[in-house]
Amino acid sequence: MxxxxxxxxxxxxxxxxxxxxxxxxxxxxxxxxxxxxxxxxxxxxxxxxxxxxxxxxxxxxxxxxxxxxxxxxxxxxxxxxxxxxxxxxxxxxxxxxxxxxxxxxxxxxxxxxxxxxFDTAPPTRQVTRVVGKFSMPGVLRSNRLVVTSWREGQRFERVPVDRNDYDRFQPGDSVLVQVQHGLAGIPWIYGVYRQ
Ligand SMILES: [Zn+2]
Structure with missing residues (x-):
């Protein structure tokens, strides 16, 4: 057929x-x-x-x-x-x-x-410490701060940040990570601040 x-x-x-x-x-x-x-x-x-x-x-x-x-x-x-x-x-x-x-x-x-x-849930602020950072070159430069995790069963978080925050924070810095709950339940990063 x-x-x-x-x-x-x-x-x-x-x-x-x-x-x-x-x-x-x-x-x-x-x-x-x-x-x-x-x-x-x-x-x-x-x-x-x-x-x-x-x-x-x-x-x-x-x-x-x-x-x-x-x-x-x-x-x-x-x-x-x-x-x-x-x-x-x-x-x-x-x-x-x-x-x-x-x-x-x-x-x-x-x-x-x-x-x-469309996320309207209140944010959570996590106190954590920067332990490393890396930047992925390419057309779309992508930067991550590696911080100790606040979640159970997870050692580190790779927090996406903009160029400015990437340059501003160094390993050893204590930071506040503002995490949003997400409308669909996918947590996302609002920003990283100096504590
Ligand atoms: Zn046909």
Missing amino acids: TRCLDCGAERSADQCSACGLTSAAAEVLLRRRLMLRTAWFLVGAVLFLPASQLFPPLELDAILIFIGVMFFLVLGLGVWVERRARHHLEVEALKRVYFGFVPVPWLLAALLFANGK
């Missing part, structure tokens, strides 16, 4: 009875759609980086690793769909999974934005 690459209907002749496309035309359309959706996915993933720094989650590094792994898995899936289509193999299920992942970076960026923007 083969399915039309464009509309997914079962196809017994070269021309699809549902959408009227020949298999060659359907393949061209599928490739165009794959490219468009992939572009959307890439733009979303790129925009996610600055968006995630507006109300930076406490677990930003874990979130970025998750996004990074997902990014390569999804792109790999896209390449797989394209390759199968080129060999005229069944792609319908894979295509749906792939298209389903396309909005995920956009949704995650929106979730993190809403989590901080």
Whole structure:
């Protein structure tokens, strides 16, 4: 059984009875759609980086690793769909999974934005000590203060800070970290202050 690459209907002749496309035309359309959706996915993933720094989650590094792994898995899936289509193999299920992942970076960026923007819960202030810091170079410079954790079962926190705070604090400094609860329950960092 083969399915039309464009509309997914079962196809017994070269021309699809549902959408009227020949298999060659359907393949061209599928490739165009794959490219468009992939572009959307890439733009979303790129925009996610600055968006995630507006109300930076406490677990930003874990979130970025998750996004990074997902990014390569999804792109790999896209390449797989394209390759199968080129060999005229069944792609319908894979295509749906792939298209389903396309909005995920956009949704995650929106979730993190809403989590901080509409957060009305009172903040908590944690007294802690800076034990280290590191800066990740790149287009989007990313700075972290490593502080002793206030959470149970956790030794350190990697607190995302802006360039100014990164330069201002040194290992050994006692600081106040203002943590917001987050609308969606994702704790985020409001700021770091000198005690
Ligand atoms: Zn069709």
